Amino acid sequence: MSETVSVPVTYRLDQLTVRHLAGAIALQQIDLVVGQGEQLAIIGPSGAGKTTLLATLACAHRPDAGRFLAFGQDPWALPEKARHRLRARQFLAPQTPPLPPRQRVVTTVLAARLPHWGFWRALGSLIKPSDPGAAHQALSRFGLGDKLYARVDRLSGGERQRCGLARLLLSSAEVFLVDEPLSALDPTLSQITLATLQQEAAARNATLICSLHQVDIARANFARIVGLRDGRVVFDAARADVSDAMIAALYQNEADNAHAPAKHETPDRLAVGACF
Numbered sequence: 419m420s421e422t423v424s425v426p427v428t429y430r431l432d433q434l435t436v437r438h439l440a441g442a443i444a445l446q447q448i449d450l451v452v453g454q455g456e457q458l459a460i461i462g463p464s465g466a467g468k469t470t471l472l473a474t475l476a477c478a479h480r481p482d483a484g485r486f487l488a489f490g491q492d493p494w495a496l497p498e499k500a501r502h503r504l505r506a507r508q509f510l511a512p513q514t515p516p517l518p519p520r521q522r523v524v525t526t527v528l529a530a531r532l533p534h535w536g537f538w539r540a541l542g543s544l545i546k547p548s549d550p551g552a553a554h555q556a557l558s559r560f561g562l563g564d565k566l567y568a569r570v571d572r573l574s575g576g577e578r579q580r581c582g583l584a585r586l587l588l589s590s591a592e593v594f595l596v597d598e599p600l601s602a603l604d605p606t607l608s609q610i611t612l613a614t615l616q617q618e619a620a621a622r623n624a625t626l627i628c629s630l631h632q633v634d635i636a637r638a639n640f641a642r643i644v645g646l647r648d649g650r651v652v653f654d655a656a657r658a659d660v661s662d663a664m665i666a667a668l669y670q671n672e673a674d675n676a677h678a679p680a681k682h683e684t685p686d687r688l689a690v691g692a693c694f
């Protein structure tokens with residue numbers, strides 16, 4: 419983000435370092451400024467730190483060093499309740515949303531409204547969905563209108579992923595942090611899904627930060643691209659300034675490592691499944 423443009427800053431990271439519980443550094447010396455309403459893609463090889471960065475921005479993962487401000491505040495200097503309120507302004511959509519398997523889709527999608535409902539309305543909606551029309555509309559935008567009353571565990575992986583994103587539409591979040599939303603989708607659904615996310619973000623001037631493995635899609639659809647590798651920002655540039663050589667360097671040696679086991683594929687993988 420250009421410092422001369424006077425839009426409110428959603429995130430400011432200065433020399434941020436993040437470790438996982440095991441002690442391994444996942445992000446190091448990250449400098450990043452993201453303005454309200456900006457849309458940017460984070461790309462980089464597997465294990466680069468994309469998911470960790472999104473979790474950190476969502477205030478789900480505490481940094482170890484450096485400065486982190488979300489909406490101008492240091493979330494980790496706030497009391498827990500205030501930090502929770504800050505989290506509620508953001509929607510973190512994980513790659514595999516942790517949806518209750520036996521629930522109907524309509525109930526799952528409407529859960530995005532729970533923070534705004536009182537106890538009795540929330541309880542009542544579990545028995546009789548309180549606004550199925552809104553859930554249907556959100557699902558339809560992701561091509562899932564016919565799944566309103568399906569059970570979550572009868573959905574395909576890609577349907578489940580879009581069901582999680584339909585929740586995002588019903589949230590009141592000012593920031594969408596979306597982790598690999600296209601990983602289980604075919605090319606047509608990928609286009610629909612990304613267009614829906616970008617339109618919704620633009621319509622409510624929400625900040626959209628999306629991690630993507632599809633480099634071509636990132637370059638075609640996002641004005642700003644951040645390249646991460648080994649936990650560091652390799653480039654943070656306008657799309658027009660991202661060259662094929664920069665992309666090649668970002669993914670260099672990926673093919674050599676293709677058969678090595680990913681070191682983060684462990685059962686204790688960061689639990690950032692919540693949508694706030």
Ligand SMILES: Nc1ncnc2c1ncn2[C@@H]1O[C@H](COP(=O)(O)OP(=O)(O)OP(=O)(O)O)[C@@H](O)[C@H]1O
Pocket residue numbers: 438439440442443444462463464465466467468469470471680681682683686687688
């Ligand atoms: N719970 C965890 N405990 C320890 N290390 C972890 C944990 N989760 C991730 N890591 C490590 O942190 C680094 C960044 O992982 P992260 O999942 O953020 O990368 P990524 O770019 O999202 O990868 P992918 O594209 O494969 O999803 C990796 O080295 C990974 O092994």
